[in-house]
Amino acid sequence: MTAMPAPDPAAATTASGDTGSHRLADLDVHDDAVLTAYHRLHGRALGHDRPRFVPTSCAELAAILRTPSDRQERRTLGAFDGERLVGTALSVLPLRDNLDLAWLFVIVDPDLRRRGIGRALAVAGLAHAAGHRRHRVLSEFELDGAVSTEAATAYGPVAFARGLGFAIASREVRRELALPADPDRLAALDERARRAAAYRIETHTGLPDPSDLPDLVRLMGLVTVDAPTGSVTIEPEHFTADGVARLLTAKLAAGMHLLTVLARDGDGAVVGFSTQQASGEPAAPVIQTDTYVARLHRGHGLGAAMKAAGIRWWTQQQPARQRILTCNAQDNAAMVAINEAAGFVPIETLFLVARIAP
Incomplete structure (x- = not known):
């Protein structure tokens, strides 16, 4: 640049x-x-x-x-x-x-x-x-x-x-999944997630449990570090439990539906998360915001397991929802592969642009 x-x-x-x-x-x-x-x-x-x-x-x-x-x-x-x-x-x-x-x-x-x-x-x-x-x-x-x-x-x-x-x-690339998802596609995700048998996958609506917030905000701060951002380097972001809870509370007050999928290791620690949200309109799309797995716990199918859990939750609990949207860098091969296996198809392209002054 x-x-x-x-x-x-x-x-x-x-x-x-x-x-x-x-x-x-x-x-x-x-x-x-x-x-x-x-x-x-x-x-x-x-x-x-x-x-x-x-x-x-x-x-x-x-x-x-x-x-x-x-x-x-x-x-x-x-x-x-x-x-x-x-x-x-x-x-x-x-x-x-x-x-x-x-x-x-x-x-x-x-x-x-x-x-x-x-x-x-x-x-x-x-x-x-x-x-x-x-x-x-x-x-x-x-x-x-x-x-x-x-x-x-x-x-x-x-x-x-x-x-x-x-x-x-x-x-x-922003991708879209039509709901209800193809059962064969979900079965393919389940196959990828078999390696996650030693972990526990949970779905939580509304505000996360306060006891989970310290682990959650620590992982949230690493998303922009590990997610590909091309030629831009971004430091770990410092979230606080109070700040995250305050924003989520405001979104709930605005009528939004919030879903957090957590992956826990054998000790019960949160080692992965996936956050999704949708407006109060029953047929409004679901927006997948972030999915992240701690580095030491990758390679166990946790991304696929959390993706499948989120898709199933929206399909079963809010069947009027017609689509889920997600966005990934073109070189985020692991997450792109999971989304394609689930049946997501490209609909839009997002470009990050940067300007550097002396």
Whole structure:
């Protein structure tokens, strides 16, 4: 990736185009009217040209943006056309780890793209990162279908990022499993999981048991270390039991359904987990968030065992659910093999992009 100069903060005050100037201002996400406008824009922008896009409910978005965090600082900047919100830039700064890194997510109303709004928001976000001495900035873009790294540069979002000095760091594929799952596919997962006979697989709904949280948060912090992230190196993330419980409680209050599948060794310690969630709409898709097995316990079929347990739980307990979504890096061969064995098929491609300033 090419090292780029820090952006000029003065360039982030307005966005000018053939619609005139657009005012930039910080958003108060605790204001219900502001959050409603943000949610509406979020769905329009992220769902554009993505027929399989799964929108986030307004209640879930509120849980994510409003819940206090002990591990990251968030800033949400808005671009306004008069009083109408037409773009946002969400900046996320880790506070406990990866202190040279920031995340930046820019969205613009699809009808107002290519008018300088996104660039003004991005430059402001980059200036915010630079002001906090974050010389690495990461972002993500999702495209419909199977898109190669070479072909991605022709797509608007990736071309936009490259124009700001970002480069593609890794490629992930989002896959979908239609429910109910094929019994033969589940049998294939069971065959893979036979090596896990010495372990115990459990399913838990809602909040994890407080006694399991120390093991769980330790493993959660290792996900970004062991999961392939291409050319980007990420330090272990430092979660706290209180912080995780606080966010999960907010999601439950937003009407979400949470499932945690745990793998325990012979001593009862948690050595693997799989987390999944779905909105309160009975037919809404299930989102597989993370699956992780501690290094010393790999090779025993625990990933397959937890995957099968999760699929069966949703099928039996909430039969109106029609699909499960998961996302893995293209070079995460072990998990991709498990998902393909279960019957997951590719539907979208996600690109992690990175910008490194001197």
